[in-house]
Amino acid sequence: MTLRLDDTTAYVYSPAIILAVNVAMATGRPLLIAGNPGTGKTTLAANVAKLLGWKFYSCVVTSRTRAQDLMWKFDALRRLSDAQASMHSAGSLRPRAAYLEPQALWWAFDADTASRRGAGPAQADVPPASDPQAAVESLCAVVLLDEIDKAEPDVPNDLLEALDAERFTVDALDSPLQVCGRRERVLMMITTNGERELPAAFMRRCVVLKLEPPTANQLVEIANDRFGSERAATHRAIAERLVHLRELSRQQNLREPxxxxxxxxLAACERLQVDHRSPRWALLEQTLLWKRDLPLPDANM
Known part of the structure; x- marks a missing residue:
């Protein structure tokens, strides 16, 4: 399905964003979205899923995340506890599938085996897993792997088979199961803040989109969509101020708002009835936009 320029109700799409999403869908490749924090990387993935009417699964990657954690998790501690309990009773230990919890990639690739936790027909004592996107009636899914650059360097390489062939093996079962997806049904979107260089083999498998910070006009468009256009003058004044602070931050090698x-x-101004020309605005600006001990630059509004 193609995203059109008029599909912008909840997210302001540039032609570059629309092209990148369409290229990723046409090639069946993951879309790697790069950009500074706060440029809308995560929001883009959720909005694309909404516009397409597809399911949306997301995982936030941390320094402790392993590639397997994006596919499934195995509760070894609970299984050990059950094994010890079964030694002192007449009961038998449940199949390993009962201790598996499918994660985003498994649900997106094959929701049927995920709902059964990979159990076979004869394993009736394995409770079904609950699809977190069961309410969405679609066979297709957008998968967001958020902040992949926070993972250890081996994680992107461990994901190569899942990214390239859209398959992986669940080897935690009594009998290993190969989970396979279909390219036309899964759009993988991966974000990076650029904190760590990603492996070349990983990059070769991705379509890359670099999100630049929004211009003042784009910020106003986002604000008018979110809050309405009744206070458009305030939206523009604060947008122009933020762009000015962003440029000063860049010159001083500081984090940009x-x-x-x-x-x-804007939300604070609306709820607290603060006008951008009032004396209280300087304090609010220091608290929400500048956020550092350095003196607040002279206002140009």
Whole structure:
């Protein structure tokens, strides 16, 4: 399915974003979305799923995440506890499938085997798993792997088979199971803040989209969509101020204020009835946009 330029109700799409999403869907390759925090990387994935009417599964990657954690998790501690209990009773230990919890990639690739935790027809004592996106009536899914650059360096390489062939093996079962997806049914979207260089083999398998910070006009468009256009003058004034602070931060090699912080500032102005020309705005700006001990730059609004 193709995203059109008029599909922008909840997310402001540039032609570059639309092209990158369409290229990823046409090639069956993951879309790697790079950009500074707050540029809308995570929001883009959720919105694409909504526009397509597809299921949306997401995983936030941390320094402790293994590639397997994006496919399934095995509760070895609970199984050990049950094994010890079965030694002192007449009961038998349940199949290993009962201790498996399918994760995003498994649900997206094959929801049927995920719902059965990989159990066979004869393993009736394995409770079904609950699809977190069961309410969405679609055979297709968008998968978000958020902040892949926070993972250990071997994790992206351990994902190569899942990314390239859309398959992986669940070897934690009594009998290993190969889970296979279909390219036309799965759109994988991966975000990176650029904190760590990703392996070349991983990059070769991705379509890459670099999200630049929104311009003042784009910020106003986002704000008007979120809050309505009644306070458009305030939206523009604060947007232009944020762009100015962003440029000063860049010159001083400091963290730049983000779109999310811009929206927080607008929400605070609306709820607290603070006008961008009032004396209280300087304190709010320091608290929500500048956020550092350095003196607040002179306002140009």
């Amino acid at each position: 983000s779109t999310a912080e811009y929206l927080d500032a």
